[in-house]
Amino acid sequence: QKRKLIFKRAESYVKEYRKKEQDEIRMKRTAKKHGNFYIPDEPKLAFVIRIKGINGVSPKVRKVLQLLRLRQINNGVFVRLNKASSNMLRIVEPYIAWGYPNLKSVR
Secondary structure, rough: OOHHHHHHHHHHHHHHHHHHHHHHHHHHHHHHHHOOOOOOOOOOOOEEEOOOOOOOOOOHHHHHHHHHHOOOOOOOEEOOOOOHHHHHHHHOOEEEEOOOOHHHOOO
């Protein structure tokens, strides 16, 4: 009973992602057909990992790392991307590594 429900939910997720990919391809093709450009929307979520220590860090950088909850090396957090958070990431760029997560990397 429960296994069937889980399987159905997984199938619906796969179906949703396939539909999203097909829509993306369709939008690109229609834009190209009409001589326009299609710019896909940017990801709304990022995964940030701290990779450098605290020695000689300026106070502003230290404060931003605190706001991002990255107090230790190898700590990681998910961050919702907006203008403010992307500026914060730019400030602490030498001390972090970040990217866009996908289903495989989250599992």
